[in-house]
Amino acid sequence: MxxxxxxxxxxxxxxxxxxxxxxxxxxxxxxxxxxxxxxxAISIGVAVSPFGVAFGVTCAKAGLTWLQAAGFSSLVFTGGxxxxxxxxxAEHGAAAAAITAGLLLAIRSLAYGVVxxxxxxxxxxxxxxxxxxxxxxxxxxxxxxDDLVLRRYGYLWAGGSVFVLWNLATVAGAVLGNASEVWxxxxxxxxxxxxxxxxxxxxxxxxxxxxxxxxxxxxxxxVAVPIAPAGMPIILAGLAVGISPFIGRRGRLPTTTSR
Amino acid sequence: MNAGWIxxxxxxxxxxxxxxxxxxxxxxxxLPKIVNAAASLLxxxxxxxxxxxxxxxxxxxxxxxxxVFGLVAAAIALQRKANFIVVIVAAAIATAVAxxxxxxx
Numbered sequence: 001m002x003x004x005x006x007x008x009x010x011x012x013x014x015x016x017x018x019x020x021x022x023x024x025x026x027x028x029x030x031x032x033x034x035x036x037x038x039x040x041a042i043s044i045g046v047a048v049s050p051f052g053v054a055f056g057v058t059c060a061k062a063g064l065t066w067l068q069a070a071g072f073s074s075l076v077f078t079g080g081x082x083x084x085x086x087x088x089x090a091e092h093g094a095a096a097a098a099i100t101a102g103l104l105l106a107i108r109s110l111a112y113g114v115v116x117x118x119x120x121x122x123x124x125x126x127x128x129x130x131x132x133x134x135x136x137x138x139x140x141x142x143x144x145x146d147d148l149v150l151r152r153y154g155y156l157w158a159g160g161s162v163f164v165l166w167n168l169a170t171v172a173g174a175v176l177g178n179a180s181e182v183w184x185x186x187x188x189x190x191x192x193x194x195x196x197x198x199x200x201x202x203x204x205x206x207x208x209x210x211x212x213x214x215x216x217x218x219x220x221x222x223v224a225v226p227i228a229p230a231g232m233p234i235i236l237a238g239l240a241v242g243i244s245p246f247i248g249r250r251g252r253l254p255t256t257t258s259r
Numbered sequence: 260m261n262a263g264w265i266x267x268x269x270x271x272x273x274x275x276x277x278x279x280x281x282x283x284x285x286x287x288x289x290l291p292k293i294v295n296a297a298a299s300l301l302x303x304x305x306x307x308x309x310x311x312x313x314x315x316x317x318x319x320x321x322x323x324x325x326x327v328f329g330l331v332a333a334a335i336a337l338q339r340k341a342n343f344i345v346v347i348v349a350a351a352i353a354t355a356v357a358x359x360x361x362x363x364x
Contacts, residue, residue, distance in 0.1 A: 043343055043344050072270075076271050085270055089263060095262045098262070099273065102274065103273050106273070106277050112281070112305070113279065113282055115301050121286050121287050122286075127279075127283055134278035134282075139302070143302035188350070188353070188356075190313075191355070192329070194333070195346055195350030195351075198334065198346075199337055200306060201307055205303075213303045214303040220308065221307075221312050226319055226321060230318075240303075241300045244296075
């Protein structure tokens with residue numbers, strides 16, 4: 001993982017208070033948050049890896065080699081997109097159709113990029129490298145923090161953790177084969193995915209404006225699932241941000257005590 | 260070159276472009292206030308949509324199944340300030356038990 005804090009000297013005991021006041025230096029509270037963040041990043045990587053195995057199996061069934069399966073997981077590295085594209089190939093669909101289906105599911109990466117951009121500052125090649133892990137989980141763990149340094153820390157840890165585990169799982173699935181789907185369902189692994197996103201949005205729900213936007217996003221996505229192409233419900237949900245100017249006054253009234 | 264490689268190369272390029280536009284074009288540049296305000300609220304909308312889609316979508320239709328029990332268990336755990344791993348494990352157990360019970364009944 002990239003840790004950009006190497007250039008910040010650790011504060012001695014005498015300087016600790018001053019440094020804390022000056023912010024940005026690692027403090028005890030900071031380290032606790034980092035530990036929590038690393039734990040989240042690794043858990044979420046573990047939670048998605050059964051789906052990596054399933055992806056490997058799907059590739060094998062679609063007639064792709066294990067090398068191609070590994071190529072999808074390392075170079076495309078966007079779960080939903082990978083499943084959609086290989087699903088089309090499995091039904092002997094055209095390459096153009098598979099690419100279109102995959103890209104539709106990846107459009108939300110554009111929105112994630114806008115959200116994450118302020119936290120991903122640095123030389124262009126670093127930004128280029130970091131962008132590769134612009135996935136649901138990395139955005140989710142990163143944006144749990146408002147502080148930009150912690151935001152990048154969470155993003156890179158979650159992105160890195162999922163990248164490593166997802167790729168190992170894919171190769172395992174492509175080589176070993178079949179039973180994974182049964183076990184995903186039997187062990188309730190599919191139930192952990194929404195749970196992890198809920199955990200990561202949870203603190204935001206304490207704020208009334210954020211809560212209204214979250215409710216709006218949830219409502220839009222539910223309405224959009226049956227009518228919009230796969231992948232679009234997530235990005236359409238972003239439109240819920242547009243309701244924020246209207247809830248400033250009304251939204252705060254009954255709930256300010258919860259802050 | 261078979262279709263698998265063509266799709267792989269096409270998607271690797273296209274998806275990377277989508278991922279990198281934000282950080283490469285907007286990075287290191289102060290954003291207009293309204294974009295910042297929207298960006299600070301956008302995660303709430305996107306994350307809650309991810310929760311909903313991963314709970315209620317089965318392909319293109321909506322369905323209520325064992326995953327709902329997992330989500331409820333997660334919400335209860337979060338309400339009780341459980342840590343992340345406990346939340347995830349609670350969701351897996353609730354989903355698995357609900358599915359098993361549904362299969363048995």
